[in-house]
Each structure stands twice: as structure tokens, then as C-alpha cells.
Amino acid sequence: MCNMGLKESKKFAIGSFHENGGGKFEILERWFDEKTNQVMLKYRYLGDGRIETNKEANVNASEWKWRKVRGLAGNRAESSPIKEEERVTMTRLEERLNDIYIKIENLFVENTNIISDIHHEFEEHRKILHEMMHTLAVQQKQIEQLVNDRSLINKLLEKV
Known part of the structure; x- marks a missing residue:
């Protein structure tokens, strides 16, 4: 879905794969929700096939936290390796x-x-x-x- 003012995302492009605490998932849809003024994502978990909808910012934070816990993101000087x-x-x-x-x-x-x-x-x-x-x-x-x-x-x- 392409809405006015919503730029195409390289990170959350449709068909891209990501992983967070819930497992690996594929982006199905990305749009701007005018009611909440937020960019929304619809994605499907590969493990069990469940489909979820969430704010792009929440998905991004969830993915970052998951990567940080595993030592894959964040400032390595601040945190010791796991x-x-x-x-x-x-x-x-x-x-x-x-x-x-x-x-x-x-x-x-x-x-x-x-x-x-x-x-x-x-x-x-x-x-x-x-x-x-x-x-x-x-x-x-x-x-x-x-x-x-x-x-x-x-x-x-x-x-x-």
C-alpha cells in the first residue's frame, strides 16, 4: 500500500524477513494509519503462521532489543559480550x-x-x-x- 507522504522503506520492505523475541517473521504490508498518525506493519511469523499488526516503531524496537540481548546490536563498549x-x-x-x-x-x-x-x-x-x-x-x-x-x-x- 502506498500512501501520500509515506516513503518506501528499505528495512521494512514488503517480503523482507526479521526476527524478534516472538520468532522470525516476514513483512506482508506497510501503510500509514491516519487515525493514529503512525506507520503500521502487518507481518506473519514463519514458525506458526500467525499474523500480527503493529506500529513500525514498536516492531523496530522489539527487533533491536532482541538483537541487543544477543550482543548483535548496541554499543559494544558499553556492554560486555554475552x-x-x-x-x-x-x-x-x-x-x-x-x-x-x-x-x-x-x-x-x-x-x-x-x-x-x-x-x-x-x-x-x-x-x-x-x-x-x-x-x-x-x-x-x-x-x-x-x-x-x-x-x-x-x-x-x-x-x-
């Missing part, structure tokens, strides 16, 4: 966080399915209750008619 054992620990931590994220996503899908089932059952019970209320109304009218008929029969019997 030791291999720390890198392994961070990789394991990231894998555990990704596993937790996947479990949360699965629980979300499961709960969504359960809520959908409950909603369906609620609608079925509502229909049954509505039918029962209709049947009771019909029976109430029949009872009233029988009472009227009995009253009429009693009056006729009194006259006989």
Missing part, C-alpha cells in the same frame, strides 16, 4: 516462554470452543423453555375452558 552459558540460558528461557505461549493459545482456543458449546446449549434450553411456556399457556386456556364448561353443566343440572 557468555555462551548466558546465551544458552536465554535460549532455553525463550523456548520455555514460547512453549507457555503455545499452551496459553491452546487453552484460549479450548475455552473459546467450550464457550461456544455452552452458548449452543443455552440456546437449545431457551428454545425448549419457550416451547414449554407455550404448551403451558395452551393448557391453561384448556383448563379455563373446562372450568367454564363444568360451570355451565352444573347450572344446567341445577335446572333439571
